[in-house]
Amino acid sequence: MSDLFAGLHADAYDRVYGNRRLLARILRQLRAHRAGMVGSALLVAGSVLLTASVPIVVSRLIDQAGGGSGPGLLLCLFVVAAAVLAWAMNWARQAITARLVGGMVYQLQSEAADAALAKDVAFYDENSVGKVLSRVTGDTEGFGSVLTLTLNLISQLFLVVLLGGVVFWIDPGLGLVIVAALPFLLGTALAFRRVARTAASATRRVMAKVNANVHETMLGIAVAKNFGREQAVYGDFDEVNRLSYRVYVRQGLIYAVILPVLTLLAGLATAVVLYQGGRFAVLGRLSAGEWYFALQALGMLWQPVTQAASFWSLFQQGLAAAERVFALIDSDHAVVQSGNAPVTALSGAVEARGLHFRYGSGATVFRDFDVRLAPRETVAVVGHTGGGKSTLAKLIARAYDFQGGELLVDGRDIRGLDLLAYRRRVGVVPQHPFIFAGTLAENIAYGRPGADRADVVRAVERIGHRVWDRSMPMSLDDPLAAGGQGVSVGQRQLIALARMFVREPDILLLDEPTASVDPLTERGIQDALSRLCADRTVLVIAHRLSTIRRADRVLVLHGGEIAEQGGFGELLRRDGPFAALYATYYAHQESA
Structure with missing residues (x-):
């Protein structure tokens, strides 16, 4: 037996x-x-x-x-x-x-x-x-x-x-x-x-x-x-x-x-x-x-x-x-809070001090990792696969607990905050957003409990009717299938961005929302992103040159460490790790 x-x-x-x-x-x-x-x-x-x-x-x-x-x-x-x-x-x-x-x-x-x-x-x-x-x-x-x-x-x-x-x-x-x-x-x-x-x-x-x-x-x-x-x-x-x-x-x-x-x-x-x-x-x-x-x-x-x-x-x-x-x-929770301090509006200052993290019993991703995101700063994170880009975003979103060091938001330890209230102030746009069974309006309103029709319409207007009408040939009351069957990647990204306009987070985490869309849709999404990223702290895992150019600062991660950071032009002139990445992955997008 x-x-x-x-x-x-x-x-x-x-x-x-x-x-x-x-x-x-x-x-x-x-x-x-x-x-x-x-x-x-x-x-x-x-x-x-x-x-x-x-x-x-x-x-x-x-x-x-x-x-x-x-x-x-x-x-x-x-x-x-x-x-x-x-x-x-x-x-x-x-x-x-x-x-x-x-x-x-x-x-x-x-x-x-x-x-x-x-x-x-x-x-x-x-x-x-x-x-x-x-x-x-x-x-x-x-x-x-x-x-x-x-x-x-x-x-x-x-x-x-x-x-x-x-x-x-x-x-x-x-x-x-x-x-x-x-x-x-x-x-x-x-x-x-x-x-x-x-x-x-x-x-x-x-x-x-x-x-x-x-x-x-x-x-x-x-x-x-x-x-x-x-x-x-x-x-x-x-x-x-x-x-x-x-x-x-x-x-x-x-x-x-x-x-x-x-x-x-x-x-x-x-x-x-x-x-x-x-x-x-x-x-x-x-x-x-x-x-x-x-x-x-x-x-x-x-x-x-x-x-x-x-x-x-x-x-x-x-x-x-x-x-x-x-x-x-x-069963135990993977994320354990040490406190339940109230969270209202955040200025968006994020700082990691001596951060140590690994997935389960696997290899260490971060060891004594330090980084700081200033309030209302847009930071593009680039690097090879496995460098820690997505992990950093997940730790800020409090999807995982870290094993050592500190992660501070507005000077407060993230582990001492009311978890639900904190997560409501953080917006996450994954590369492949999930679509729920329901109408298009219901999927957009999912970004904030209690959102009404006016909030949904206002979100669409902020994205821009030109790109929305061209990319979304459907009404807000049209039903969508669970998982998003029949909805293109670009349409999913627009829905995800509309959710963020409804949510109005103080900290925004993006996994390159234009990575899998056509150039015409990309330009429309980039314009919407510019409006969305204004007046909030943004960490974006960047795969597109246009996204990197728009960032206030570029962070190059390699092996869980910051290999280089600075402005786009400054990093190119240094001819260091970012210049090598640019030559390998991004230069061909200049003529695209």
């Missing part, structure tokens, strides 16, 4: 919770549904009493018939009324249980979704979105299914206790025979506990792996088709799917073993009770009605007891699902 589960590694943030700790946490969450629990318990008690009363009354009728008198009409009517009322109570209990479980799943999904949304960019750089989605949806629903089984089983266990007590009252010897069989049933079920928990955890992980594969395949389907890689993509999915098949088959075999074993043990116990009860009846210790009741009670006892024993294996699925959800909720 270990070989089969070898490819199903736990995620880095997974945790192992003991059964006691998991159950205690589940019970804490059930406190919010106390009223439903009390109502369900009362209905369970009522239906159990009525259900248990039926074989008792029937046994009395049998004894009356054996004594020569006919069955009493009132007792017969009681049996009918008890059965109908027990059914009605059971239906009401099931309705309450459905609401209770639905509320529990809703609460758990809300907490899981809130935890997923609260994670930083670093978390999603290291963990698959598909696997996280599987925890928020599949694992919470799986837990809800097992919770339903648990609540249903509780009512049957009440019946076991009640009927068992009546059997002991009729004949303690017969009751002891029944009780003696219980340790064998429960012991057999508990013997499967560890292997069942392992199989259940593997099942949840393989489902997460399948979901992640499908999610990422759909995101990259256009690339796969462009390169004719459909067969290779299907091969990857087939490999994961076959692993899923093997895991599910193994789990099915594990669960298929326990119920027949328990049924066999219950059958042997029934034979013993039947034989012993018959002997007691012959000896006169039991009447015919009491023997009938003992047999009926036995039949009603074994089913819930067997289900309770076999249920332990199924219960492990619910615990495994809950464990995965709680691990997501409890």
